[in-house]
Amino acid sequence: MSTKTLKIAVQKSGRLFEDSLRILKDCGISVDNGRDQLKVKARNFPLEIMYLRNGDIPQYLKDGVVDIGILGENLIYEKGDDLEILEYLGFSKCRVSLAVPKNTGFKTLKDLEGRRIATSYPNTVNKLLDKEGITADLHMISGSVEIAPNIGLADAIVDIVSSGNTLFKNNLEEVYTIMKSEAVLAASPLIGEEQKEILEKLRFRLQSVLKARDARYVLLNAPNDKVEEIISVLPGMRSPTVLPLAEKGWSSLHTVIQKEKFWEIIDELKAKGAEGILVCPIEKMVY
C-alpha cells in the first residue's frame, strides 16, 4: 500500500473552520481539531490537515505546500485566479459588495471616480475599477472595514456581506454586488499523481455527502387510484418506488427530492390525496 498522503489546508479558526471539519467528518474522516497542533494526520484516511489562515491558503496552494484547500471562493478571485475549483461546498455563503454611507445619492459605479475606497480585497476592487475604467484611491484595511467611512477614512467600502447587519449598524447601504461566494475545495497546480488518486477518493465521498445534504427521502401513503397523479407531482431520482400497504386499495410511495422542492409541492400532494407524509434526511447518496 502507498504511504503517500494528501495535504489539505483548512482554516485554523474563523467562519470556515467548523463546517470544514464537519464535511470531512461526514466523509468518514476523523481528525483532531488543531487546537494544539497545526498539522495533524487523519486517523482513517491518507490525509494530512494543515490548519492555516484562510487568507494564506491561495499562496500555499500556488506554491504546492498543500495539495488542496478549503477556502472562501472570494479569495480565489482575490488571490488565486489560476487555482482550480474542484467542488462547491455549500457553506459560508456570502457576497463581496460595494457599500456607501446611506443617503449619499450614489447612482452608478462612475460615482466612484476620484473617491477613496477601503477594503481588505484590493485585487477584487482593482478588477472592478479596471473593467469600468474608473480611477479611485484604495485604502487597504485588514478588518473592521465597515468603520472606515464613519471615521472619515473612505467614501465607500468593498467587503463581505451576509445578513447585512454589519452594514446596517454602520449606517451603510449595499449598492453593488461584485460576486457571490461560498466555501470551495480548490487544488494546487503542482499536485502529484499519487495525491491525485487520493483526491479522487475524497471527491467521491464529498460528492456523495453534498448530494445527500440537498436531498430528502419522502414517504407517503395514497389510495391506488391516486398514485399516478401523485407521481406526476414528484420530481424523483428515477421513478418512485410503489409498494402495496397492508390495507387493501392503498400504496406507499417512496422517492428522493431536492429539499427546497418539498414546500413547493406539499399542497399539491395533499390535494391529490397523499397522507402520512414523512420527510427524512439522507446521509449519503451514490449514483
Ligand SMILES: Nc1ncnc2c1ncn2[C@@H]1O[C@H](COP(=O)(O)OP(=O)(O)OP(=O)(O)O)[C@@H](O)[C@H]1O
Ligand atoms: N459574515 C459572513 N457570512 C458568511 N460567510 C462569510 C462571512 N464572512 C466571511 N465569510 C466567508 O468565509 C471566509 C472566511 O472568513 P473569515 O472571516 O473567517 O476569515 P478571514 O477574514 O478571511 O480570515 P483569516 O485569513 O484570518 O482566516 C471568507 O473568505 C468568506 O468567503
Ligand SMILES: O=P(O)(O)OC[C@H]1O[C@H](OP(=O)(O)OP(=O)(O)O)[C@H](O)[C@@H]1O
Ligand atoms: O453581513 P453580516 O452578516 O453582518 O456579515 C458581514 C461581516 O462578516 C465579516 O466579518 P467577520 O465577522 O468575519 O469579522 P472579521 O472582520 O474579523 O473577519 C465581514 O468582514 C463583515 O464585516
Ligand SMILES: [Mg+2]
Ligand atoms: Mg471575516
